[in-house]
Amino acid sequence: MAAPRTVTLGLVQMSMVADPAKNLEAAGAAIVEAAGKGAQVIVLPELFRTLYFCLTQDTAQFDLAEKIPGPVTEALCPLAKELGVVIIAPVFERAAPGVYFNTAAVIDADGSYLGKYRKMHIPQDPGFEEKFYFTPGDLGFPVFETKFGKLGVLICWDQWYPEAARLMALGGAEILIYPTAIGWLPEEKAELGAAQHNAWQTVQRGHAVANGCYVVAVNRGGTEGETEFWGRSFVSDFYGQVVAEAGEAAGEIVTYTCDLKALEDFRRIWPFFRDRRIDAFDDLKKRIRD
Numbered sequence: 001m002a003a004p005r006t007v008t009l010g011l012v013q014m015s016m017v018a019d020p021a022k023n024l025e026a027a028g029a030a031i032v033e034a035a036g037k038g039a040q041v042i043v044l045p046e047l048f049r050t051l052y053f054c055l056t057q058d059t060a061q062f063d064l065a066e067k068i069p070g071p072v073t074e075a076l077c078p079l080a081k082e083l084g085v086v087i088i089a090p091v092f093e094r095a096a097p098g099v100y101f102n103t104a105a106v107i108d109a110d111g112s113y114l115g116k117y118r119k120m121h122i123p124q125d126p127g128f129e130e131k132f133y134f135t136p137g138d139l140g141f142p143v144f145e146t147k148f149g150k151l152g153v154l155i156c157w158d159q160w161y162p163e164a165a166r167l168m169a170l171g172g173a174e175i176l177i178y179p180t181a182i183g184w185l186p187e188e189k190a191e192l193g194a195a196q197h198n199a200w201q202t203v204q205r206g207h208a209v210a211n212g213c214y215v216v217a218v219n220r221g222g223t224e225g226e227t228e229f230w231g232r233s234f235v236s237d238f239y240g241q242v243v244a245e246a247g248e249a250a251g252e253i254v255t256y257t258c259d260l261k262a263l264e265d266f267r268r269i270w271p272f273f274r275d276r277r278i279d280a281f282d283d284l285k286k287r288i289r290d
Contacts, residue, residue: 005260007148007175009214010039010085012048013233015222015250020049020064024075027089030253031076035083037255040109040148043088045220045233046156046179047102050092055225057132065094068105073113081111086146088153090179093118095135102134102155104179109147117142119155120164127185127227130157143171149260152213156180159204159217163284169211170273174260176207180219183229197230205240212238212267214258221250238266 012030016023027044034042047053049072053061066072072091080087086109093103093116102119118137122130141164144151152168152175159178168176182200184193201217208215214237221231234245235256244256267273283289 005149006257007260008038008040008255008257009175009216009235009244010034010037010042011216011218011233011235011244011246011252011254011256012042012044013219013221013231013246013250013252013254014045014048015220015229016048016051016224018051023049024072028075028079031079031085031087032083034253034255035085037253038257039085039253039255041086041088041146041151041175041177043177043179043216043218044090045218046090046181047092048090048179048220052181052220052224052227052229053092054129054133055127055227057129061133062094062100065092065100068093068103068116069113073105073107076105077107077111077113080107080109084109086148086151088151088177088179090155092133099135100133101137102130103137104153104155106144106146106151106153114144114146115142117153117155119158121157121161123157127225141167141171143168143173145172149258150174152176154178156182159200159207162207162210165207165211165213165215169213173211173213174263175214175216175258176211178204178215178217180217180233181229182219183223183227186226186228189228193230197232201232201234201236201242205236205242208236208238209240210272212263212270212272214238214263221248221252238263
């Protein structure tokens with residue numbers, strides 16, 4: 001019989017202020033707190049070092065971007081080593097003048113920088129002006145082999161795309177991680193708020209089932225401009241069950257222990273990867289079918 005394999009996740013649901021240094025300091029304190037609760041893989045929200053500047057189009061906001069490796073990894077790599085934890089740190093990345101990415105840095109438990117994922121799908125909506133700021137990701141769908149398991153890191157709008165989740169799982173990911181900044185606009189909340197939240201959570205739970213993975217979504221909380229970030233960070237197991245969930249307030253840390261041996265057992269009895277008709281999927285490469 002195979003030995004048990006478990007990993008404890010730490011979801012840091014926080015709000016941000018205008019000063020990036022204060023956000024980094026707050027994130028560091030939250031990481032320490034999460035580690036104290038037993039977390040081994042600790043996830044911060046999308047763009048955790050800044051306010052959600054995509055509310056409007058403003059070229060001055062490009063000054064918030066930074067290199068990776070850079071200030072965030074310089075601060076968090078030593079902390080990861082000290083605590084013996086993996087850290088997922090989403091950052092506004094400056095690749096070159098005029099080229100910026102929405103990125104997540106992955107730091108292993110020995111303090112080493114493993115690499116980064118650049119957000120592939122870029123939304124454009126009122127209050128979410130992301131196409132103005134971000135170049136679509138160009139690193140594909142890397143899977144990071146950490147001390148505590150194989151992680152697939154995607155970001156926010158990527159949550160709606162089953163192809164992205166599938167490619168991460170096919171690459172060996174056991175846990176799909178989605179740092180997020182999603183919320184309600186005031187004119188929509190009364191009529192559509194509950195339905196929007198249900199759709200957001202349901203589609204990710206579906207990714208968990210279809211790919212035999214745990215799914216982790218870590219949102220920010222609080223209100224910025226007119227956007228009310230709804231929090232509700234959660235973990236879904238491979239049956240699509242919400243096994244841990246935060247409330248709507250910022251300042252919550254949620255932990256959950258995943259059973260990776262049970263995940264493998266699930267894949268054995270529901271062998272979706274075995275039964276995929278890969279010979280019949282060429283049309284997925286087209287924008288629409290003819």
